[in-house]
Amino acid sequence: MRKITNQELHRPSIEEFAAMSKMPVVVVLDNVRSLQNVGSFFRTADAFAVESIALCGITATPPNRDIHKTALGAEMSVEWRYYADTCECIGQLRREGRTIVAVEQVEGAVMPGDLRLQPGRSYAVVFGNEVEGVDQRAVDMCDMAVEIPQAGTKHSLNVSVSGGVVLWQLFDEWRRNR
Numbered sequence: 001m002r003k004i005t006n007q008e009l010h011r012p013s014i015e016e017f018a019a020m021s022k023m024p025v026v027v028v029l030d031n032v033r034s035l036q037n038v039g040s041f042f043r044t045a046d047a048f049a050v051e052s053i054a055l056c057g058i059t060a061t062p063p064n065r066d067i068h069k070t071a072l073g074a075e076m077s078v079e080w081r082y083y084a085d086t087c088e089c090i091g092q093l094r095r096e097g098r099t100i101v102a103v104e105q106v107e108g109a110v111m112p113g114d115l116r117l118q119p120g121r122s123y124a125v126v127f128g129n130e131v132e133g134v135d136q137r138a139v140d141m142c143d144m145a146v147e148i149p150q151a152g153t154k155h156s157l158n159v160s161v162s163g164g165v166v167l168w169q170l171f172d173e174w175r176r177n178r
Contacts (some may be wrong), residue, residue, distance in 0.1 A: 014077045017077045020049065023170060024121065025123045026053070026124045028093070032058075032159060033058060036070045036160075038055070039068065039071035043070065045078045051079070055081070056082075056084075062075040090142070098123055099124070101142060101143065105156075106145045111146070111148075115170065117174055
């Protein structure tokens with residue numbers, strides 16, 4: 001096997017990325033503390049053509065050196081907006097007609113492989129704080145939840161790892177059904 005060079009990957013420019021079709025998903029970060037986690041979400045959102053990111057509460061915003069260190073410039077390609085309150089953000093996304101999905105361990109949650117994008121629908125996927133998870137008030141506003149199954153002794157994954165798992169699942173389905 002030969003590694004493919006960056007030039008051979010034919011990645012879009014920032015302008016081309018802005019104009020291309022996006023997965024109908026907004027990522028909502030509910031009080032995410034770590035700037036590295038925020039940067040990782042930007043990079044994952046770029047990789048999987050996420051429509052935008054909503055940064056809520058104490059979640060840091062670009063421009064920021066520590067976000068950039070992990071995002072590697074994806075904070076310049078992925079659209080984002082700041083909301084002081086996650087519930088305000090969810091309310092706005094609901095008024096836009098989005099289905100709101102919490103990534104949280106709650107009663108009735110489905111596994112990532114069972115989360116299906118419905119044609120013609122758009123979604124908001126809410127990821128929570130590294131310690132507290134998605135705030136209960138925000139969970140109460142969600143239409144459904146997804147839980148990542150785990151077999152180890154810890155009760156959770158790093159929030160940006162959870163983002164990679166859930167967003168990959170959605171992206172894989174979206175690209176196969178386009």
